[in-house]
Amino acid sequence: MKVAIQGIAGSYHHQAATALFEEATMVECDTFEQLAQSVDRGESQAGVMAIGNSIAGSILPNYGLLQQYQLVITAEYFLPINHCLMAIAGQTLKDIEEVQSHPMALLQCKPFLNDLENTKLVETDDTAAAVMRIKRNHLKGVAAIASSIAASLYDLEIIAQDIQEEKLNATRFVVVEKASQPETENSNKATLNFTTTHEAGSLSRILSLFARKGLNLSKIQSIPIPEQPFLFSFVVDVEFVELQMFKDAVREVKSLTKEFNIMGIYKAATL
Numbered sequence: 001m002k003v004a005i006q007g008i009a010g011s012y013h014h015q016a017a018t019a020l021f022e023e024a025t026m027v028e029c030d031t032f033e034q035l036a037q038s039v040d041r042g043e044s045q046a047g048v049m050a051i052g053n054s055i056a057g058s059i060l061p062n063y064g065l066l067q068q069y070q071l072v073i074t075a076e077y078f079l080p081i082n083h084c085l086m087a088i089a090g091q092t093l094k095d096i097e098e099v100q101s102h103p104m105a106l107l108q109c110k111p112f113l114n115d116l117e118n119t120k121l122v123e124t125d126d127t128a129a130a131v132m133r134i135k136r137n138h139l140k141g142v143a144a145i146a147s148s149i150a151a152s153l154y155d156l157e158i159i160a161q162d163i164q165e166e167k168l169n170a171t172r173f174v175v176v177e178k179a180s181q182p183e184t185e186n187s188n189k190a191t192l193n194f195t196t197t198h199e200a201g202s203l204s205r206i207l208s209l210f211a212r213k214g215l216n217l218s219k220i221q222s223i224p225i226p227e228q229p230f231l232f233s234f235v236v237d238v239e240f241v242e243l244q245m246f247k248d249a250v251r252e253v254k255s256l257t258k259e260f261n262i263m264g265i266y267k268a269a270t271l
């Protein structure tokens with residue numbers, strides 16, 4: 001089975017996809033858009049895509065990609081993220097003039113990076129790509145932020161550990177596919193996307209309905225509607241005990257929304 005990820009071996013996407021799919025051939029993509037396209041075109045049967053982080057928040061453009069390519073969420077996974085600063089052997093913190101990493105990783109390490117004076121920050125396609133390039137080109141004065149797995153894979157030396165802003169740091173990944181999978185008795189979570197009418201109380205009526213139907217809202221995110229400046233749709237994650245509860249709520253909520261789309265029904269994961 002081919003699984004599209006953003007990044008190369010040693011990236012956090014690679015770790016999440018390896019945990020989710022025992023036997024998969026990873027299709028390594030430079031960007032999230034390429035990942036979405038790979039699944040859309042059927043070049044990969046599934047994709048594993050980061051959608052949010054406990055420190056840095058939602059990766060908003062990825063919500064847009066799920067919509068644009070009409071991908072379906074079929075599973076989720078929470079990966080604990082412990083960032084390290086690494087460089088070629090012999091380099092110390094004093095030698096480092098440039099730090100390279102994925103923008104989300106840089107965001108998660110802001111206080112640590114703020115303390116490094118006169119250090120240039122460079123965004124890379126993924127954490128592991130930065131590590132590989134530093135090793136391959138034997139770059140002195142340049143460090144990468146990545147996992148300890150990437151450090152040992154590409155043989156860089158760890159200079160500092162656990163440099164993320166908060167010790168407990170995790171990224172939520174979703175598995176995306178072109179077509180939805182039939183729901184099972186294990187399905188207890190769904191991601192919905194809807195627009196509301198522009199009236200006082202329209203969102204609160206929808207949220208009240210979810211509450212009355214026993215659905216537990218675990219996330220709400222507003223996302224821009226393409227080509228409608230400053231108009232937003234809502235993406236909500238709801239959890240339920242029985243699928244029937246969810247189906248009942250969906251039947252009723254449709255009359256309260258303008259547009260309504262189920263982005264996926266799947267089994268909730270835990271951290």
Ligand SMILES: O=C(O)C(=O)C[C@]1(C(=O)O)C=C[C@@H](O)C=C1
Binds near residue numbers: 006010171
């Ligand atoms: O660059 C990587 O290693 C990734 O897998 C990307 C990514 C992200 O997109 O958020 C994944 C997990 C971490 O939050 C940092 C970076």
